[in-house]
Amino acid sequence: MAKLNNANELKELRQKLAQETFKPDALRARVCCGTACTATGAYKVIEEFKKESANSGIDLEIVKTGCQGICQKGPVLKLEPMDIFYQRTKPESVPWIMSYSILGNMPYRQGLYRDNFLSEPVPVMTDVPFYKKQKRIALRNNGKIDPCNIDHYLAVGGYAGLEKALSSMSPDEVLAEVDKANLRGRGGAGFPAGRKWKHTKSAPGSIKLVIANGDEGDPGAFMDRSIMEGDPHSLLEGMALCAYAIGAQYGIIYVRHEYPLAVKNLWIAIKQAEDMGLLGKNILGTDFSFTMDIREGAGAFVCGESTALVASIEGERGFPRPRPPRLSEPGGGAWGYPSNLNNIETYACVPVIIEQGSDYFLSIGTETSPGTKVFALTGKVKNTGLVEVPMGITLKEIIFDIGGGILGDKQFKAVQTGGPSGGCIPASFLDLPVDFDSLSSVGSMMGSGGMVVLDEDTCMVDVANFFLSFTQSESCGKCPPCRIGTSQMLKILQRITSGKGEPGDIQRLLDLGKNIQKTSLCGLGQSAPNPVLSTIKYFREEYEEHIYDKYCRANVCSGLGAFVIDQNECFRCGLCKAACAFNAVTEMRDRFIIDRTACTQCKACYTACPIKAVKIRKQRHVILEEVFKIPTEKIEVIDRRAKMNLGDIMKTKTSYELFAMTPGHKVTDAIKLMNDRNISAVMVVDENQKLKGMITERDIVRGLSKGAVFLNDKIENIMTREVITFTPFTEVSAAISVVANKKVRHLPVVDGDRIVGMITYRDLVSYVLPEIIYMAEDMY
Numbered sequence: 001m002a003k004l005n006n007a008n009e010l011k012e013l014r015q016k017l018a019q020e021t022f023k024p025d026a027l028r029a030r031v032c033c034g035t036a037c038t039a040t041g042a043y044k045v046i047e048e049f050k051k052e053s054a055n056s057g058i059d060l061e062i063v064k065t066g067c068q069g070i071c072q073k074g075p076v077l078k079l080e081p082m083d084i085f086y087q088r089t090k091p092e093s094v095p096w097i098m099s100y101s102i103l104g105n106m107p108y109r110q111g112l113y114r115d116n117f118l119s120e121p122v123p124v125m126t127d128v129p130f131y132k133k134q135k136r137i138a139l140r141n142n143g144k145i146d147p148c149n150i151d152h153y154l155a156v157g158g159y160a161g162l163e164k165a166l167s168s169m170s171p172d173e174v175l176a177e178v179d180k181a182n183l184r185g186r187g188g189a190g191f192p193a194g195r196k197w198k199h200t201k202s203a204p205g206s207i208k209l210v211i212a213n214g215d216e217g218d219p220g221a222f223m224d225r226s227i228m229e230g231d232p233h234s235l236l237e238g239m240a241l242c243a244y245a246i247g248a249q250y251g252i253i254y255v256r257h258e259y260p261l262a263v264k265n266l267w268i269a270i271k272q273a274e275d276m277g278l279l280g281k282n283i284l285g286t287d288f289s290f291t292m293d294i295r296e297g298a299g300a301f302v303c304g305e306s307t308a309l310v311a312s313i314e315g316e317r318g319f320p321r322p323r324p325p326r327l328s329e330p331g332g333g334a335w336g337y338p339s340n341l342n343n344i345e346t347y348a349c350v351p352v353i354i355e356q357g358s359d360y361f362l363s364i365g366t367e368t369s370p371g372t373k374v375f376a377l378t379g380k381v382k383n384t385g386l387v388e389v390p391m392g393i394t395l396k397e398i399i400f401d402i403g404g405g406i407l408g409d410k411q412f413k414a415v416q417t418g419g420p421s422g423g424c425i426p427a428s429f430l431d432l433p434v435d436f437d438s439l440s441s442v443g444s445m446m447g448s449g450g451m452v453v454l455d456e457d458t459c460m461v462d463v464a465n466f467f468l469s470f471t472q473s474e475s476c477g478k479c480p481p482c483r484i485g486t487s488q489m490l491k492i493l494q495r496i497t498s499g500k501g502e503p504g505d506i507q508r509l510l511d512l513g514k515n516i517q518k519t520s521l522c523g524l525g526q527s528a529p530n531p532v533l534s535t536i537k538y539f540r541e542e543y544e545e546h547i548y549d550k551y552c553r554a555n556v557c558s559g560l561g562a563f564v565i566d567q568n569e570c571f572r573c574g575l576c577k578a579a580c581a582f583n584a585v586t587e588m589r590d591r592f593i594i595d596r597t598a599c600t601q602c603k604a605c606y607t608a609c610p611i612k613a614v615k616i617r618k619q620r621h622v623i624l625e626e627v628f629k630i631p632t633e634k635i636e637v638i639d640r641r642a643k644m645n646l647g648d649i650m651k652t653k654t655s656y657e658l659f660a661m662t663p664g665h666k667v668t669d670a671i672k673l674m675n676d677r678n679i680s681a682v683m684v685v686d687e688n689q690k691l692k693g694m695i696t697e698r699d700i701v702r703g704l705s706k707g708a709v710f711l712n713d714k715i716e717n718i719m720t721r722e723v724i725t726f727t728p729f730t731e732v733s734a735a736i737s738v739v740a741n742k743k744v745r746h747l748p749v750v751d752g753d754r755i756v757g758m759i760t761y762r763d764l765v766s767y768v769l770p771e772i773i774y775m776a777e778d779m780y
């Protein structure tokens with residue numbers, strides 16, 4: 001590999017390679033050799049292609065690419081020039097692909113992508129819904145090039161940004177371009193890279209470092225791994241541009257040791273770039289020198305935190321330390337040298353900004369969050385994998401258009417973004433445009449790009465428990481709020497999910513969470529309570545059900561609920577009885593029944609029943625059903641309604657007219673109004689429309705019995721002055737209790753001094769509990 005002595009030589013080489021590599025007419029298979037596709041047999045597929053093409057004398061170029069995104073459908077490959085995309089490719093499909101597509105120039109239908117079993121197959125990659133709304137900047141070369149071949153990177157325009165910077169831009173100009181692009185850090189907090197670069201550049205001292213954070217500790221995240229494995233030169237080029245801009249001489253990539261392929265491909269790329277004179281001393285014959293190294297971390301989540309990462313690089317234990325000094329300041333970075341730390345994806349965007357200009361970058365995404373973001377889309381979604389989308393795309397577009405919707409066409413419940421530091425966003429925010437600020441505004445965060453989709457079968461308390469158990473076990477233990485606080489929160493959560501939750505537990509979680517956020521030293525502790533706090537905010541009802549009803553609506557938590565066998569569904573296979581280790585299932589002459597006094601709620605029968613005839617219900621529902629013979633559906637409706645408030649009832653009234661008179665009006669006027677409008681009460685207000693009392697049919701009857709002559713009597717003489725008022729937030733159950741105890745039939749609803757509505761006894765009866773009819777009939 002000949003060393004390039006100047007930018008011109010690089011330009012000429014790039015132009016030559018662009019013409020010679022990836023010729024448009026050549027037969028080519030771009031086979032994904034990312035970690036997921038390798039695990040599902042990509043190399044066996046390649047072997048088969050080699051064998052078949054040798055046997056039939058076909059000259060087939062095979063490009064072993066990095067991750068193409070749709071990992072769940074691997075091994076995937078793209079066949080050119082016919083432009084056919086194959087998924088879930090098996091070695092035995094290769095001869096068919098060869099004869100159909102290479103010899104016959106048509107797709108082999110069985111190997112194509114389909115939305116579902118019955119839908120038409122999609123031959124072209126860009127027509128597959130998963131790829132349709134994506135926009136690739138950071139992943140621009142993933143799936144196109146062989147990451148171990150620098151010629152491939154150069155052929156698709158690689159190192160053009162570095163060439164442009166070294167030949168025609170000063171370091172300040174490079175920095176200004178990144179600053180203008182408002183490139184925000186993709187590692188979590190979204191801090192503008194340009195501002196960080198300026199801090200490090202302005203720090204005193206002649207030795208400076210550029211560090212890339214490839215720790216990627218979020219469970220399920222693999223954005224950075226895919227870039228390091230699939231396009232390592234884009235990271236090297238981005239880091240070199242940063243070094244040039246801030247005057248740094250050394251670069252370190254910090255990678256977790258669970259990423260061996262990333263480390264291997266990065267070392268290959270570094271060696272190739274050094275051999276070509278694109279890294280090392282006097283790059284492209286200029287005064288700019290930049291030497292790269294890789295440090296492997298032991299794989300602790302806390303080592304992604306900037307100060308812990310620096311400690312780990314230095315060979316110390318990965319303990320965070322207080323700031324200042326920041327990494328960009330003397331004494332703060334690795335071995336005390338001012339260091340610029342950015343995420344892998346952040347650096348990978350830099351070559352595009354320099355080569356194509358900040359205006360191009362600013363033209364994508366939103367005003368405050370330009371560009372794109374890579375997400376690892378996982379969970380209960382049909383298409384999982386890596387997606388790169390323009391900022392501002394809605395959650396719905398990502399989950400339903402790209403992700404294909406919810407597995408099994410179940411109900412969407414929530415999406416967890418930002419990994420263990422993020423939060424759960426409910427269905428009401430599906431139209432939220434995704435960017436750094438919007439996600440924070442609903443109590444979650446972008447984080448590094450983890451996106452876990454949750455469906456109706458997910459227990460939100462269990463989800464909070466899962467993420468908190470991760471952060472609790474990853475806490476470095478240095479500071480008590482994080483070490484002890486997260487473990488206390490976890491104990492409470494485990495108590496709740498095992499059916500031993502106590503009244504007050506929700507408040508305890510809220511108090512502890514807020515204190516841990518405020519008093520922890522580093523971002524791990526500061527963000528650890530987020531999944532718990534956001535699930536309490538949006539799914540409090542589920543916490544209450546676990547605590548008060550001892551019930552988990554998703555049937556996820558063991559030790560909760562009452563187990564019953566639905567006799568209409570049961571076909572008496574007896575598998576539940578066989579599964580029960582506690583002899584709680586009894587076989588009768590014509591049915592199986594569960595003895596709830598012997599049942600330990602272990603869920604074995606629930607799992608064993610092949611037709612889901614074993615049901616888990618709320619204890620009190622089962623009693624109502626069995627003792628009072630009220631059907632389950634009715635109980636559920638009653639329950640749901642009883643949890644609503646008066647504001648909900650008001651919203652259901654299609655038209656709303658409020659009638660009010662002053663105390664000086666005559667009683668006969670009130671009677672006329674009641675008669676004309678078919679109402680049984682009128683509100684009495686003063687000149688400021690402030691509620692003073694009510695005049696009801698009952699007041700009139702009482703007045704008559706006392707011998708009143710209404711022709712001249714004023715309302716104030718017979719009106720009820722002590723009126724009980726409610727707010728729209730008064731729970732329906734509380735209103736029912738007032739109706740029952742105080743024997744009132746009209747409930748004025750106020751907001752401060754303003755009258756906003758009137759709920760009648762009849763509204764409650766028709767809206768809420770059929771039982772209240774019995775109760776009320778007794779009373780009136």
Ligand SMILES: Cc1cc2nc3c(=O)[nH]c(=O)nc-3n(C[C@H](O)[C@H](O)[C@H](O)COP(=O)(O)O)c2cc1C
Pocket residue numbers: 184185186187188189190191193213214215216217218301302303304305306307341342343344346448522523524
């Ligand atoms: C507990 C914890 C873990 C983190 N893990 C990562 C990580 O794996 N990758 C990453 O880039 N940033 C991670 N960060 C954020 C980094 O501290 C730092 O802000 C980031 O690397 C800066 O790069 P950026 O500005 O390009 O995002 C983590 C922060 C905390 C508190």
Ligand code: SF4
Pocket residue numbers: 302319320474475476477478479480482483520521522523524525526
């Ligand atoms: S907040 Fe947690 S992880 Fe961070 S320093 Fe304190 S104990 Fe360690």
Ligand code: SF4
Pocket residue numbers: 563579580581582583584585594598599600601602603604605606
């Ligand atoms: S939940 Fe467990 S203990 Fe209860 S009936 Fe089913 S198998 Fe038996």
Ligand code: FES
Pocket residue numbers: 032033034035036037038066067068069070071072074075076385
């Ligand atoms: S590893 Fe092949 S598509 Fe991701």
